[in-house]
Amino acid sequence: MNDKSDHLPPDWPTDEAAAHAVQDELRGRVILDEPGPAPGAPLVAVGVDVAYDDERDVVVAAAVALDARTLEVLEEATAVGRVAFPYVPGLLAFREIPTVLAALDRLAVTPGLLVCDGYGLAHPRRFGLASHLGVLTGLPSIGVAKNPFVFRYQDPGPRRGDSAPLLDGAEEVGRALRTRTGVKPVFVSVGHRVSLDTACAQVLALTRGYRLPETTRAADSLCRRALAAETGSVPPGAE
């Protein structure tokens, strides 16, 4: 009755130096010169997210495929794994990616765009979660974060669609994008095979009535429910 698995490659990094080396190697495979999926065209947008039970070192990943035009849910998948790395700002991907990949593998549809929680290019080493996931899957990917991380920005205009550069010094690493009038912006950055303009347009197309895109809302909701199903009914300490 226990289909829990670790999903860890044998060479998965266990310390920061090894993780940095992986980032440095994979960063060279990021593709930045593709515009990415055109907004308004048929597209399977897949939201991915994870939830943790730190007590048991359990992580649950969810991947939810939506029709980007209707926002209809096409398919859902989850996977359960062990936490693969401690939380270190800048190394988030090493915590989440093994289990996220397992969830994506369980999807029958082919994603046209991955929408991740967190960042892609907007990263101290220019290789955040969305970049990492994009390179490993070969799929177009973007990052949508709720916080500006270590970066600065001027407040965008007040209306939905208004945006301002997300800056690392003078370099634009992403965009603060207002998805709802009068509400705090989200922070969008490029992952793999998508331009920043396309990333922002897709985020707006995937957002209806809430600050966050429906892809991330659906994935967040699913992984929380799956985590509760996985651990909620089991007393702590029970193996």
Added chain:
DNA sequence: GCGACAG
């Protein structure tokens, strides 16, 4: 050296 710091 100390704090800040996506999720």
Added chain:
DNA sequence: ATCTTGTCGC
């Protein structure tokens, strides 16, 4: 991320 009740508002 996660710990957590009620409450104000459309």
